[in-house]
Amino acid sequence: MNYLKEFTKGLWEKNPILVLSLGLCPTLAVTTSVTNALWMCLASTFVLVCSNVLVSIIKKYIPSHIRIPVFITIIASFVTVVELTLKAFQPNVYNSLGIFIPLIVVNCMILGRAEEFASKNNILVSIFDGLGMGIGFGLTLTILAFFRETLGANKLFGLTFIPGMRPVMAMILAPGAFITLGLMLWAMNSFKSRKKKGG
């Protein structure tokens, strides 16, 4: 079957951030450090996979005109699970991600997958779709966070990156996030158009 295809499409071909430009708020806001990015990836992937599974189980029973509120309620419940779990076991992560944990609810990537994929496909495929999208989202986040943390704070996982280098403060603040993502998109566009020309 095409499980592998459903999994890999999230990584590159339909990458939620770089291609579909969904879920931008957490992408830019939590990528001040790689650790934050990885936790955000974990939390979002968990919510995405769980909501995909639940939506695809009950898809037949949801009346189509109230499906969006139903999806949002499902997503919000899983987000609450994540919120309470992090608060209990990882208070540091809970504090540093702050408001962006409850805001996973309005990450359009998750609602988009529920609407576009899980409500039309069976459970197993939906799991693979959720995993692929979640990991694709996380990978982009990690790359962005790597550039911002190393250039902006000269740190990686809390350790000094290059001894003696002076960090550029703006990279860790909002402008750095916008500009880095803009340049990443530029690089990806160039890569794609070169590939098209070559092939």
Added chain:
Amino acid sequence: MEIKVLFTILISTIFINNYVLAQMLGLCPFLGVSKKLDSALGMGLAVIFVMTLASFITFIVYKYILFPYEITYLRTIVFILVIASLVQLVEMIIEKTSPTLYQALGIFLPLITTNCAVLGVTVLNIDSGFISTEFGLLKSIVQGVGAGIGFTIALLLMAGIRERLETADIPKNLKGLPITFVTAGLLALSFLGFSGMKF
């Protein structure tokens, strides 16, 4: 309480902690609806309206229902449902009472449900501890209005710049989203200048 406190909240949410350019909330509509000035204005007005109402209602719901009955962990679910139904209600009322306003704002209203700035401002109202202070309701409403105005200013600035970018000579691969992000980065850099303001 002095009027100064309210003024400080208003100015800091509009400029210093601008929801879009400093806190990176509500980026999806910021990028999606900033192509034309008049649609940017329509979206901005709709957001101010909904944010003000949402701040008012969620504050009351939190203070008099969730908090006394110790069910504050339901905050995320309750708030998103309040916002979704509020948006629906506002849409219906505007449609019945003022067709002109509906024509101007109508298409933007459904988009607001998934605007994370709206959920963001309601959650931040609670997190800033307004609940236990005097005139908490008034403070959270002011924060809601300020957040809406800040969002509108950012959106209008961006739309003005993007209208001009249309005719500019930009490398092919940088066109579209990448250059928009870089522009947003420069805009954010200029808003960083406000961060030194103190009252």
